[in-house]
Amino acid sequence: xxxxxxxxxxxxxxxxxxxxxxxxxxxxxxxxxxxxxxxxxxxxxxxxxxxxxxxxxxxxxxxxxxxxxxxxxxxxxxxxxxxxxxxxxxxxxxxxxxxxxxxxxxxxxxxxxxxxxxxxxxxxxxxxxxxxxxxxxxxxxxxxxxxxxxxxxxxxxxxxxxxxxxxxxxxxxxxxxxxxxxxxxxxxxxxxxxxxxxxxxxxxxxxxxxxxxxxxxxxxxxxxxxxxxxxxxxxxxxxxxxxxxxxxxxxxxxxxxxxxxxxxxxxxxxxxxxxxxxxxxxxxxxxxxxxxxxxxxxxxxxxxxxxxxxxxxxxxxxxxxxxxxxxxxxxxxxxxxxxxxxxxxxxxxxxxxxxxxxxxxxxxxxxxxxxxxxxxxxxxxxxxxxxxxxxxxxxxxxxxxxxxxxxxxxxxxxxxxxxxxxxxxxxxxxxxxxxxxxxxxxxxxxxxxxxxxxxxxxxxxxxxxxxxxxxxxxxxxxxxxxxxxxxxxxxxxxxxxxxxxxxxxxxxxxxxxxxxxxxxxxxxxxxxxxxxxxxxxxxxxxxxxxxxxxxxxxxxxxxxxxxxxxxxxxxxxxxxxxxxxxxxxxxxxxxxxxxxxxxxxxxxxxxxxxxxxxxxxxxxxxxxxxxxxxxxxxxxxxxxxxxxxxxxxxxxxx
Numbered sequence: 001x002x003x004x005x006x007x008x009x010x011x012x013x014x015x016x017x018x019x020x021x022x023x024x025x026x027x028x029x030x031x032x033x034x035x036x037x038x039x040x041x042x043x044x045x046x047x048x049x050x051x052x053x054x055x056x057x058x059x060x061x062x063x064x065x066x067x068x069x070x071x072x073x074x075x076x077x078x079x080x081x082x083x084x085x086x087x088x089x090x091x092x093x094x095x096x097x098x099x100x101x102x103x104x105x106x107x108x109x110x111x112x113x114x115x116x117x118x119x120x121x122x123x124x125x126x127x128x129x130x131x132x133x134x135x136x137x138x139x140x141x142x143x144x145x146x147x148x149x150x151x152x153x154x155x156x157x158x159x160x161x162x163x164x165x166x167x168x169x170x171x172x173x174x175x176x177x178x179x180x181x182x183x184x185x186x187x188x189x190x191x192x193x194x195x196x197x198x199x200x201x202x203x204x205x206x207x208x209x210x211x212x213x214x215x216x217x218x219x220x221x222x223x224x225x226x227x228x229x230x231x232x233x234x235x236x237x238x239x240x241x242x243x244x245x246x247x248x249x250x251x252x253x254x255x256x257x258x259x260x261x262x263x264x265x266x267x268x269x270x271x272x273x274x275x276x277x278x279x280x281x282x283x284x285x286x287x288x289x290x291x292x293x294x295x296x297x298x299x300x301x302x303x304x305x306x307x308x309x310x311x312x313x314x315x316x317x318x319x320x321x322x323x324x325x326x327x328x329x330x331x332x333x334x335x336x337x338x339x340x341x342x343x344x345x346x347x348x349x350x351x352x353x354x355x356x357x358x359x360x361x362x363x364x365x366x367x368x369x370x371x372x373x374x375x376x377x378x379x380x381x382x383x384x385x386x387x388x389x390x391x392x393x394x395x396x397x398x399x400x401x402x403x404x405x406x407x408x409x410x411x412x413x414x415x416x417x418x419x420x421x422x423x424x425x426x427x428x429x430x431x432x433x434x435x436x437x438x439x440x441x442x443x444x445x446x447x448x449x450x451x452x453x454x455x456x457x458x459x460x461x462x463x464x465x466x467x468x469x470x471x472x473x474x475x476x477x478x479x480x481x482x483x484x485x486x487x488x489x490x491x492x493x494x495x496x497x498x499x500x501x502x503x504x505x506x507x508x509x510x511x512x513x514x515x516x517x518x519x520x521x522x523x524x525x526x527x528x529x530x531x532x533x534x535x536x537x538x539x540x541x542x543x544x545x546x547x548x549x550x551x552x553x554x555x556x557x558x559x560x561x562x563x564x565x566x567x568x569x570x571x572x573x574x575x576x577x578x579x580x581x582x583x584x585x586x587x588x589x590x591x592x593x594x595x596x597x598x599x600x601x602x603x604x605x606x607x608x609x610x611x612x613x614x615x616x617x618x619x620x621x622x623x624x625x626x627x628x629x630x631x632x633x634x635x636x637x638x639x640x641x642x643x644x645x646x647x648x649x650x651x652x653x654x
Contacts, residue, residue, distance in 0.1 A: 006094045026054045055110045059103035133203040135172040136160045140210030155250045162254040168261040203227040220249040280307035327590035360623025362393040377406045380419045387426040394653035395626040400430035414450050428459045437467035458495045465499040490516050501635040539569040561598035565605045593622030601636040620652040
């Protein structure tokens, strides 16, 4: 059937007549409601609601026309000839096709109207949301001296300037409030002004304050209130300054107000009750966003200088020096921090944690860091630190998986996330300790393609060797060699050799040690060569190289230990005794069990199991770390690591 024939049929069956009735009636209803909704007290969107209803009802009305008008007329033509029957079938097909198109158009129009009028409108990038409005009112002059009235305006203007400059919100000024008060004929008393601000200007916060004179000093007070509720969000400590230096107080208040606005929403993460000054907070955030050690510590120092009460950068500074091995500096800085012991349990907990770290009390470290971790389990730095403590301080590899899984790694940019790589490394080490080698391989193989971190490479080598996958270890190391990274390649060869020694596979270990030995003319790293000869049991060559290394670092406990062992193996009793005594009598307040660990290695090679275990237990108790190359992962203890007494040492912190 052609469109012309279809329209003729519609006209014949009064379809257009009935549609026009619906359209005209709808138009009249809309015109009437547009005029009467306000007098009748109907909602603002009443006309919008009616348009949506009329649009949705239009397809239903078209279907009603079919049922009420067209079907009866078709029944009257039931005895028509075959041509008429075909026409009716064609008409029905086009009619319902048209109904489908009209229904789709009506639904689309209704959806667009709902979306534009009732969905949350996304603000433009530079627009400030209503919730960002901040009313800054003039400070009340309670001095009784009109000459100080100027400070009222200066205080408000200076605070407003700081908020605007740092994009902390959209400011509603006292002048705007005064304009509204004049128009609405509101008196200037404080209560009515606050009511005006809340009712008409709808700010999220109201900043107000006053100042007075006490003992020939100006005292400024300031509060920030919730803009919708009559609740005080924060009341700042009074600021005191000389009568001629009121600006000092105002500037101080501005810094604290900005600090509060910038840290709002981070209450659970904050380490102090009162927010820091803005400049101090800014320096601290810049420090957290830099990877340069020198810049980092300088920014922390600036943050502390800008606000001497700011607790967080002080603690981070202690952590910085601890992590960089300057334990004396870390300890001295820790002792200068005076926490708010009465009001802030978290400050006390953090200081207890670092005190325990510096004392080697790893069990207490784990207890305190779990408290900190519970506050922010999704914070990547806190999460990473908890993994480190669980694995390397208290030897709880079984705890690592749950901590790691708190943060999903799927969408992380590993190339720009050092903490992510450390978390992967720790998770891989934990899986190795739990003998989940396939899990480690699955985790690390794609990661080492992205990052060339040596620690990740070594951990993957461990997984390959301990899972018996020699083919993959050869292919992996050959790839490193082909990339012409010889120093890295030989370092990894040494690591692989030590892994084979742990399995008491001397033959495979010597394959890699021989590779290093045959290339010694190309290797400039004397420590690498000394270790190679040492583990190959060529103690004469190892002793020579270790003596050269000792000249540059006479207090290195690792060199002293290996020299004492080499002298023992070479039968040089006098030198053995000298280096043994130097090791035993090394004086350092922050060795964390390193001396006892070296003595345990010496006694392990001597075959003195009793003294070995005694010193190994002391090393654990003093805080020696469980790493990929210590205790059960150290070739020195290969003959003892499966004994019950050795395993009890590993469970010291359990």
